[in-house]
Amino acid sequence: MSLMNTSDKVFWHGFTDFYESFFLGRDFRYVAEVGVFKGNSIRWLLERFPNAEIHGADILPLQPEWPVNSRFAFSQLDQGDPKQLRSFFGSRPFELIIEDGSHQPQHQVLALVEGVQALAPLGLYILEDIHTSHPSSTRDGRGNALHALLAIHHYQRLGLPVDDTRAALIANNSILAAEEVHYLGSTLSKIALYRRTRLPDYCYRCNVRDFDFSALRCQCGADVFSDADSMTFVLQKA
Numbered sequence: 001m002s003l004m005n006t007s008d009k010v011f012w013h014g015f016t017d018f019y020e021s022f023f024l025g026r027d028f029r030y031v032a033e034v035g036v037f038k039g040n041s042i043r044w045l046l047e048r049f050p051n052a053e054i055h056g057a058d059i060l061p062l063q064p065e066w067p068v069n070s071r072f073a074f075s076q077l078d079q080g081d082p083k084q085l086r087s088f089f090g091s092r093p094f095e096l097i098i099e100d101g102s103h104q105p106q107h108q109v110l111a112l113v114e115g116v117q118a119l120a121p122l123g124l125y126i127l128e129d130i131h132t133s134h135p136s137s138t139r140d141g142r143g144n145a146l147h148a149l150l151a152i153h154h155y156q157r158l159g160l161p162v163d164d165t166r167a168a169l170i171a172n173n174s175i176l177a178a179e180e181v182h183y184l185g186s187t188l189s190k191i192a193l194y195r196r197t198r199l200p201d202y203c204y205r206c207n208v209r210d211f212d213f214s215a216l217r218c219q220c221g222a223d224v225f226s227d228a229d230s231m232t233f234v235l236q237k238a
Ligand SMILES: C[S@@+](CC[C@H](N)C(=O)[O-])C[C@H]1O[C@@H](n2cnc3c(N)ncnc32)[C@H](O)[C@@H]1O
Pocket: 006, 007, 008, 009, 033, 034, 035, 036, 037, 038, 039, 040, 041, 042, 057, 058, 059, 060, 077, 078, 079, 080, 100, 101, 102
């Protein structure tokens, strides 16, 4: 694949190497991704899962640069509308859902709740670019999917159930309702957060690999190692 056709999941965030440990030994039939943009991640999915139907969704209409392939289907939707999300996620028994859409905290929560409900048992839900829900990006002081998933993971790691009391604590001053937290806490069997700890392969803005290393910026000024960048969750349904 040329630089032009590579997803930022690969060259910038370094997400795909992390995903491989969850994909190992699995051959998905039905894969969905919210957020198609230039079609690069759809190209990656078509290649990575040669036996799968790949269903993409975006607020954009079908674009001429997107791959033409009998295994790729497209739905136009607004991620801010739970009914549209439900209908998209319910269209197949998806075993892998990737959410790389608007990156708005409220939309991330909507897609997470709808997506996990629709996911096949043992299916994987990937919530990309969750750094956009980091307090340094949101500055609204409210909890969101990042906080809730960290909290659920915290209790699971300590062997403590996310019961009604703990769900209410997590939902306090959060955009998630206690019932949503409770549902996620009872249905997610694995929660893994990745955070990039190396420099990107090359700059997303100007494609160069020679950075101003002392400033942790590309020579074009793009930040190459900021505090809130390149974070993704891989979640497994029970
Ligand atoms: C980061 S890009 C997707 C990149 C792609 N997955 C890749 O790796 O090559 C985000 C996409 O989300 C779409 N998007 C933005 N707001 C949206 C919304 N409300 N509903 C659905 N898609 C949205 C944008 O049009 C854009 O194509």
